[in-house]
Amino acid sequence: VIARGERWPERWCHRFKSADPCFSCASQSPEPPTSPAPSVYPRLSYSARLPFCRNSAARALLKVVDRKKSNLCLSADVTTKEQLLRLAEQAGPHICLLKTHMDILSDFDATVPAALLALSEKHDFLLFEDRKFADIGSTVAAQYSGGVYRIASWSHIVNAHAIAGPGILAGLKQPVEKQLKESNVEGSTVAPRGLLLIAEMSSSGSLATGSYTTANLLMAEADPEWVCGFICQRAISKEKGMIHMSPGVQLPTDEDAVAPAAAASSSSFPSTPARTGTDSLGQQYTSPRDLLVTHGTDIIIVGRAIIQAKDAAKECERYRKAGWEAYEESLAASDAKK
Amino acid sequence: VIARGERWPERWCHRFKSADPCFSCASQSPEPPTSPAPSVYPRLSYSARLPFCRNSAARALLKVVDRKKSNLCLSADVTTKEQLLRLAEQAGPHICLLKTHMDILSDFDATVPAALLALSEKHDFLLFEDRKFADIGSTVAAQYSGGVYRIASWSHIVNAHAIAGPGILAGLKQPVEKQLKESNVEGSTVAPRGLLLIAEMSSSGSLATGSYTTANLLMAEADPEWVCGFICQRAISKEKGMIHMSPGVQLPTDEDAVAPAAAASSSSFPSTPARTGTDSLGQQYTSPRDLLVTHGTDIIIVGRAIIQAKDAAKECERYRKAGWEAYEESLAASDAKK
Numbered sequence: 068v069i070a071r072g073e074r075w076p077e078r079w080c081h082r083f084k085s086a087d088p089c090f091s092c093a094s095q096s097p098e099p100p101t102s103p104a105p106s107v108y109p110r111l112s113y114s115a116r117l118p119f120c121r122n123s124a125a126r127a128l129l130k131v132v133d134r135k136k137s138n139l140c141l142s143a144d145v146t147t148k149e150q151l152l153r154l155a156e157q158a159g160p161h162i163c164l165l166k167t168h169m170d171i172l173s174d175f176d177a178t179v180p181a182a183l184l185a186l187s188e189k190h191d192f193l194l195f196e197d198r199k200f201a202d203i204g205s206t207v208a209a210q211y212s213g214g215v216y217r218i219a220s221w222s223h224i225v226n227a228h229a230i231a232g233p234g235i236l237a238g239l240k241q242p243v244e245k246q247l248k249e250s251n252v253e254g255s256t257v258a259p260r261g262l263l264l265i266a267e268m269s270s271s272g273s274l275a276t277g278s279y280t281t282a283n284l285l286m287a288e289a290d291p292e293w294v295c296g297f298i299c300q301r302a303i304s305k306e307k308g309m310i311h312m313s314p315g316v317q318l319p320t321d322e323d324a325v326a327p328a329a330a331a332s333s334s335s336f337p338s339t340p341a342r343t344g345t346d347s348l349g350q351q352y353t354s355p356r357d358l359l360v361t362h363g364t365d366i367i368i369v370g371r372a373i374i375q376a377k378d379a380a381k382e383c384e385r386y387r388k389a390g391w392e393a394y395e396e397s398l399a400a401s402d403a404k405k
Numbered sequence: 406v407i408a409r410g411e412r413w414p415e416r417w418c419h420r421f422k423s424a425d426p427c428f429s430c431a432s433q434s435p436e437p438p439t440s441p442a443p444s445v446y447p448r449l450s451y452s453a454r455l456p457f458c459r460n461s462a463a464r465a466l467l468k469v470v471d472r473k474k475s476n477l478c479l480s481a482d483v484t485t486k487e488q489l490l491r492l493a494e495q496a497g498p499h500i501c502l503l504k505t506h507m508d509i510l511s512d513f514d515a516t517v518p519a520a521l522l523a524l525s526e527k528h529d530f531l532l533f534e535d536r537k538f539a540d541i542g543s544t545v546a547a548q549y550s551g552g553v554y555r556i557a558s559w560s561h562i563v564n565a566h567a568i569a570g571p572g573i574l575a576g577l578k579q580p581v582e583k584q585l586k587e588s589n590v591e592g593s594t595v596a597p598r599g600l601l602l603i604a605e606m607s608s609s610g611s612l613a614t615g616s617y618t619t620a621n622l623l624m625a626e627a628d629p630e631w632v633c634g635f636i637c638q639r640a641i642s643k644e645k646g647m648i649h650m651s652p653g654v655q656l657p658t659d660e661d662a663v664a665p666a667a668a669a670s671s672s673s674f675p676s677t678p679a680r681t682g683t684d685s686l687g688q689q690y691t692s693p694r695d696l697l698v699t700h701g702t703d704i705i706i707v708g709r710a711i712i713q714a715k716d717a718a719k720e721c722e723r724y725r726k727a728g729w730e731a732y733e734e735s736l737a738a739s740d741a742k743k
Contacts, residue, residue: 144543144544144547146547146551168544168547168548169552170508170548170552170553170554171544171547171548171551171552172552172553173551173552173553174553175552175553197540199539199540201537201539201566201568202535202537203606203607203608203686203687203688204608204684204685204686204687204688205482205684205686205688206482206506206509208686209482209484209506209509210506210508210509213484213509213511214507214508214509214510214511214513215508215510215511215512215513215553216508228539228566228568229612230539230566230568230603230606230611230612230613231606231608231611231612231613231687232606232608232609232610232611232612232687233609233610233687234608234609234610234686234687234688235608237686237687238686265568268541268568268569268570269541270541270542270569270570270572270573271570271571271572272570272571272572273568273569273570274567274568274569274570274617274620275568275569279612279617282612346542346543347542348541348542348543348546348572348575348576349541349542349569349570349571349572349575350541350542350543350572
């Protein structure tokens with residue numbers, strides 16, 4: 068903690084080795100970030116991890132991943148319902164999960180979630196509204212279940228920043244427990260629901276690092292029936308039932324830039340993935356291989372690379388294949404270590 | 406940073422003096438939190454701070470506060486447009502700012518922002534959509550300007566978690582700069598727009614502490630033309646143009662619980678306000694006096710205490726009076742120190 072008005076007196080920015088203030092380092096400990104190498108291996112197959120999943124959405128998702136041989140989540144950041152539904156139809160056969168931002172659709176109406184649910188059944192994928200809840204418990208409960216979006220009624224997975232403290236997990240759980248209670252009365256089944264905590268972000272200067280990330284880990288592992296995993300840039304939980312999803316994915320234009328053998332057999336894991344690109348507002352990109360093989364995550368989240376492609380379905384398939392090959396390589400690397 | 410699977414080895418929870426893991430302490434440094442006392446004094450009047458405001462919404466807000474002798478922001482957490490507009494009409498004469506959650510209105514439509522803007526002109530208050538943006542730059546730009554809410558077109562003030570890094574400030578600024586550019590062409594004036602960073606939260610176990618809060622301070626002070634202030638529990642910036650707004654306010658039922666003389670003249674400032682209550686999902690409440698006099702904040706944000714009152718207008722006036730008396734007491738305490 069720095070006194071008011073002081074500006075990093077006699078303190079270094081660790082990451083950039085500069086004496087200038089750095090937003091990112093401000094969230095880290097005074098010591099250089101010597102985070103221990105996460106032990107990515109041994110690595111289990113998706114299906115072998117199923118029995119360890121205590122959350123319904125985690126189980127449902129791993130089943131889809133296994134059935135479709137796809138660990139690809141499409142981030143459908145488009146601004147009209149026509150674009151969204153067309154994209155979901157094109158991408159559907161290739162993805163395990165469709166990530167949406169309902170609140171950027173200029174013409175949203177109640178038919179959109181219904182149409183997405185129909186497509187999710189037709190093509191066998193789950194829905195993930197990327198709402199990034201970040202308020203106190205009573206407010207997120209209302210935002211999740213109510214409003215015009217009624218997210219709890221259709222989205223299998225949602226995510227939250229744990230910034231407000233554990234009350235946000237409890238608040239989001241309320242509508243789900245209510246649904247569960249009502250279904251017990253009627254004897255019907257309840258669709259899977261799960262929460263991802265945003266333990267790390269892919270953007271430049273993110274404050275979700277160090278002890279912030281650790282606090283997310285503790286909160287998630289304290290409630291494995293409700294939390295299905297993390298948004299992160301590397302595997303952070305040893306719990307086999309927790310799913311690690313990584314945004315900011317782009318296939319490098321020069322595939323040779325990463326030497327497979329060196330990366331897979333390396334004993335020192337860099338604490339952040341190698342970057343393959345950026346945008347003008349701080350987003351940073353990484354390859355599927357770097358995330359799955361080197362950093363042990365499970366699901367790749369791809370947005371603009373697919374949406375801006377001429378043939379979205381073809382580009383989806385290219386990413387599905389790259390993600391699955393990275394997964395198989397990670398299993399082979401794990402076997403080789405035995 | 407703690408190794409995977411380890412649980413606070415040989416480490417104490419500082420706050421609760423326990424060896425059990427604690428979500429809140431996880432976000433703090435290993436040392437006990439000995440944050441230096443913020444120098445709340447000398448304190449300037451709202452009007453004397455006007456020349457220091459570089460952001461248009463900060464200026465507009467301080468003018469309203471001064472005109473109406475009200476530092477009260479009403480948090481209008483209701484779920485229908487009829488409730489919202491009735492509340493805005495009742496509270497309007499007593500408040501400087503109306504805080505909304507459009508995404509919990511079950512019957513939201515485009516008439517709501519228009520009606521709120523009309524009420525804001527009629528009763529002289531500003532609008533603050535409590536969206537808590539928390540995504541990467543390109544996404545928040547779309548969420549702020551687009552979707553069904555089109556927040557940038559009507560809300561004078563919005564807020565964000567800086568968790569994603571500085572890109573979130575740049576992303577949110579894009580729609581505002583676009584409005585500004587278009588207005589220059591047409592020669593018209595632009596309504597005030599400003600951003601609050603959520604540097605601290607009032608909920609239990611919040612991770613917005615220590616170096617996270619400091620990083621918010623650095624980002625805000627790096628862009629005072631766009632950032633108008635902070636959501637916080639105490640004054641954190643020395644910049645006179647930055648406005649400190651504090652949620653989680655309730656008047657204590659026993660007014661004698663805080664001894665005025667002791668609190669105002671104390672030389673040691675507790676790092677968190679004294680609590681006057683809680684809810685079942687981790688929210689914690691504080692008195693206006695504790696926030697303004699002891700911790701030097703500027704605007705009190707009151708929600709349930711007013712909404713759940715039988716006579717909302719009367720309760721508003723009670724809080725306005727308490728907030729203004731606390732402000733006058735803080736000025737008197739400042740003068741006494743000269």
